[in-house]
Amino acid sequence: MKVFAHRGASGDYPENTILAFDKALTFDIYGIELDVHKSKDGHLVIIHDEDIQRTFKGKGLVVDYTLSELKKFNCRKFEFIENLDCKIPTLREVFELIKDTDIILNIEAKTDLIHYDIEQDIIDIIKEYNFEKKVLISSFNHKCIKIFKELDNNLKYGALYYSEKDYSSEANVVEHAKKLGVYSINISKDLVTKEIVDLAHENGLKVFVYTINSPILMRKMIEYNVDGIFSDYPDLTNEIRKKY
Ligand code: G3P
Ligand code: MG
Numbered sequence: 352m353k354v355f356a357h358r359g360a361s362g363d364y365p366e367n368t369i370l371a372f373d374k375a376l377t378f379d380i381y382g383i384e385l386d387v388h389k390s391k392d393g394h395l396v397i398i399h400d401e402d403i404q405r406t407f408k409g410k411g412l413v414v415d416y417t418l419s420e421l422k423k424f425n426c427r428k429f430e431f432i433e434n435l436d437c438k439i440p441t442l443r444e445v446f447e448l449i450k451d452t453d454i455i456l457n458i459e460a461k462t463d464l465i466h467y468d469i470e471q472d473i474i475d476i477i478k479e480y481n482f483e484k485k486v487l488i489s490s491f492n493h494k495c496i497k498i499f500k501e502l503d504n505n506l507k508y509g510a511l512y513y514s515e516k517d518y519s520s521e522a523n524v525v526e527h528a529k530k531l532g533v534y535s536i537n538i539s540k541d542l543v544t545k546e547i548v549d550l551a552h553e554n555g556l557k558v559f560v561y562t563i564n565s566p567i568l569m570r571k572m573i574e575y576n577v578d579g580i581f582s583d584y585p586d587l588t589n590e591i592r593k594k595y
Contacts, residue, residue, distance in 0.1 A: 352572060353381035353579035354588045355457055357562050358399060362583035365426045366406060367397045370436040372448055378585045382455035382487070384561075387442055389467035394418040395442035395476065401464050407439065408432070414465060442473070446480050456482070457509070457537075457559075457581075460490040460499075470498045477506065489537050491517070496531060509535040509559060512542055525550045535559050535578070540568060548575045566591050 356378065359371025367385055375383050386399045391414060403409050403416075407424040418441065426437035442458070449456060460469055477486055489509035490496050496508050510533045512518060518527035524547055528536045535557035538547070543560050551558045561581035563569055569591040572580050582588045 352577060352592060353559075354585050354592070355382040355384045355455075355559070355579060355581045356380050356585040357384050357581035357583050358386065359383060360583075360585060362564065362587075365428045365431050365434075365437045366583075367399055367440070368426065368431075368437045369440050369444060369448065370431065370434060372440075372445055373436065375585060376449070376452060376454065379589050380454070380585045381579060382457055383445075383449070384457040384459060384581050385442075385445060386459045386461045387469065387473065388413045388461050388465075389469050389472070390418045390421055391415055392417040393472070395469065395472055396421060397440045397442060397445060399461070401461070403439070412465075413439075414467065442476060446476065446482065449485075450480060450482075455485055455487060457487045457489060459511070460488060460492070460495050462490055462492040462495040466492060466495065470495065470502055474499070474503050474506070487535065489535075493517075493531060496533065500532060504532075507534040509533055509537040509557075511537045513539050514542065523547070523550070525554050525556060528556055529554055537561065537581075540572075543572075543575065543577070545575050548577055552576075563588070570595065 356375035358366035360374040361371050364371040364374050385397045390396050409424040421439045425432045431437040487507045489511050491511040510528050510531050518524045521527040537559045548558050557578040559579040560577050563580040563582050
């Protein structure tokens with residue numbers, strides 16, 4: 352079972368920051384997951400929410416700030432307020448961080464609430480760094496995945512699923528993912544079942560499950576034979592995997 356550090360090592364460090372990614376690299380992980388939005392001046396920036404206020408000391412939407420304005424905000428976790436590695440990073444900064452590692456990057460295009468014109472920009476930077484084999488692109492916004500696939504059908508894509516509504520047009524999630532033509536089903540822990548995993552595998556699809564933070568769920572995912580999990584605690588996950 353592969354482990355993605357979800358938003359970096361976000362259980363112990365501020366999520367989606369260079370510090371959290373750097374710490375994640377010290378663990379035996381397969382990949383890092385991060386969330387991408389677009390700034391007012393067109394930079395790809397790493398943050399989970401459309402609004403900066405939950406994780407940074409500021410107010411407003413990412414899309415209303417330029418990169419240099421976004422860089423001024425301090426992170427909200429008080430132990431890390433002064434830490435320069437806890438500012439809003441760009442996708443380019445993360446690419447620089449991992450370029451000499453064998454880490455896979457799961458780039459989640461956060462286009463669910465605001466559909467930024469982001470797909471070509473992400474593909475361009477992947478090509479610039481020759482990261483075609485190093486990335487998995489995912490989104491809850493399946494229209495966004497379709498756009499990606501029209502632009503480049505050779506990259507790996509994962510369709511994110513949160514609730515049954517997300518695949519209600521088809522008989523089941525596997526049929527939905529097959530129709531989209533994705534590499535993986537990236538599914539919530541509340542939706543995944545052993546039957547889904549088996550059916551996905553019979554149909555040549557990978558299954559990655561988010562967000563798995565408790566040892567009980569980690570063991571369950573190993574028993575389900577999922578291909579990978581996203582965890583805020585990749586070190587804990589490794590402990591469980593090794594003992595299992
Ligand atoms: O990509 C897996 C997971 O990150 C999806 O949910 O809200 O944590 O981005 P969220
Ligand atoms: Mg995410």
